[in-house]
Amino acid sequence: MGLIATPPDATVVSSTSPNWVTTRLDFLANWARTSSLWPMPFGTACCAIEFMASAGSRFDLSRFGMERMSFSPRQADVLICAGRLPFKLAPVIRRIWDQMPQPKWAISMGACASSGGIFDNYSMVQGIDTIIPVDVYVPGCPPRPEGLMYGILLLMKKIRGETFTDDRLRVEKLVGPDGLYLPPERVDELSEPFGNSVSQTRSS
Amino acid sequence: MSAPTAAQSPSAQALRDAFGAAIERVEVSCGDTIVYVSRERIHDVLAWLKETPTQDFDYLTDVTAVDYRDAERPLEVVWQLRSLARKADLRVKVRLDKDGPLDVPTCWDLWRGANWLEREVFDMFGVNFAGHPDMRRILMWETYQEGFPLRKDFPLRGHFSRAEQTRQALAVNPEAHYSLEELATADAYRNLPQDMRERLRRGERGGPE
Numbered sequence: 001m002g003l004i005a006t007p008p009d010a011t012v013v014s015s016t017s018p019n020w021v022t023t024r025l026d027f028l029a030n031w032a033r034t035s036s037l038w039p040m041p042f043g044t045a046c047c048a049i050e051f052m053a054s055a056g057s058r059f060d061l062s063r064f065g066m067e068r069m070s071f072s073p074r075q076a077d078v079l080i081c082a083g084r085l086p087f088k089l090a091p092v093i094r095r096i097w098d099q100m101p102q103p104k105w106a107i108s109m110g111a112c113a114s115s116g117g118i119f120d121n122y123s124m125v126q127g128i129d130t131i132i133p134v135d136v137y138v139p140g141c142p143p144r145p146e147g148l149m150y151g152i153l154l155l156m157k158k159i160r161g162e163t164f165t166d167d168r169l170r171v172e173k174l175v176g177p178d179g180l181y182l183p184p185e186r187v188d189e190l191s192e193p194f195g196n197s198v199s200q201t202r203s204s
Numbered sequence: 205m206s207a208p209t210a211a212q213s214p215s216a217q218a219l220r221d222a223f224g225a226a227i228e229r230v231e232v233s234c235g236d237t238i239v240y241v242s243r244e245r246i247h248d249v250l251a252w253l254k255e256t257p258t259q260d261f262d263y264l265t266d267v268t269a270v271d272y273r274d275a276e277r278p279l280e281v282v283w284q285l286r287s288l289a290r291k292a293d294l295r296v297k298v299r300l301d302k303d304g305p306l307d308v309p310t311c312w313d314l315w316r317g318a319n320w321l322e323r324e325v326f327d328m329f330g331v332n333f334a335g336h337p338d339m340r341r342i343l344m345w346e347t348y349q350e351g352f353p354l355r356k357d358f359p360l361r362g363h364f365s366r367a368e369q370t371r372q373a374l375a376v377n378p379e380a381h382y383s384l385e386e387l388a389t390a391d392a393y394r395n396l397p398q399d400m401r402e403r404l405r406r407g408e409r410g411g412p413e
């Protein structure tokens with residue numbers, strides 16, 4: 001354990017402080033969680049090819065304890081959406097996300113999963129963060145395996161900073177009675193056209 | 205496609221001889237012969253092209269439609285035919301007035317492969333194929349509300365706000381697309397063991413408990 005990292009506040013703890021136990025357990029839990037992130041692959045397009053390359057022997061995700069692809073969401077820790085998400089798949093990814101047990105994280109891989117990308121049209125979700133909460137966005141079209149791994153390392157860094165006494169981190173953000181998990185105006189804001197899409201008008 | 209030539213396909217003249225005024229227009233574009241047929245006779249024409257030995261168009265390459273940006277121009281339904289033995293192609297079109305009903309007869313009874321092609325034309329353009337066994341949307345989900353996306357009057361980003369589109373998409377039950385009739389098990393239903401038939405009848409999915 002000490003070979004991996006040193007607890008950041010190791011110097012201030014004492015054996016009588018109640019914080020000592022919490023910090024060490026956090027460290028232990030986060031170390032275990034970061035070292036065996038089982039991915040739930042949700043590959044829909046060309047990003048999935050790069051994802052497969054990342055899992056293959058050349059880039060080798062097993063270095064991060066991620067070689068075990070979890071094709072059952074019930075045994076998965078991190079959902080990796082690799083590719084554009086059409087509206088027709090929105091209920092599918094939502095159900096998979098709901099079936100994953102806590103603790104769970106999501107990586108949005110590539111421009112289309114993160115923002116809709118070039119598909120600013122009637123059939124495509126404009127960023128999967130309008131459907132499920134996302135922890136790390138990996139840019140690229142598609143991202144190289146190194147890009148995905150950088151995103152995974154960022155996610156690991158984020159997990160190391162978590163504390164399991166904070167219940168708010170593990171609250172399920174379910175779809176509410178209005179049929180969305182975000183307020184409608186927030187979904188509209190996230191889906192706003194940007195870049196070259198701005199010059200495309202809504203009325204054809 | 206056949207080699208570029210200004211000559212009409214011999215099928216065009218044969219069609220004129222057989223159907224007369226029902227053949228509205230024949231033109232050659234990029235070496236392909238395009239035959240415009242009246243809506244009333246389109247099924248007869250397609251059946252004739254398939255079953256006449258000298259024509260022998262046994263393969264339906266595609267059924268699609270074209271909506272032109274010019275609002276005055278009619279919507280065109282396109283059948284792309286191929287004779288595998290003669291190595292010949294023919295494109296048949298019907299013009300539909302956009303103000304009238306978008307109805308054409310199905311050609312599913314001639315080529316079984318037309319089933320999904322016609323469903324796609326219905327999904328994207330709203331053309332109804334009379335006599336089709338299963339006229340439902342195929343690309344968009346069945347409860348899709350916004351209209352027919354490949355029509356020129358359809359806005360690129362759809363009619364509804366993104367929040368409304370997301371809400372409607374999330375409200376869809378993804379399993380509702382796969383009815384028992386669509387699954388291959390439906391064909392084998394009679395041959396299944398009694399307990400499996402019972403479970404399917406109750407709407408249960410997956411393997412044994």
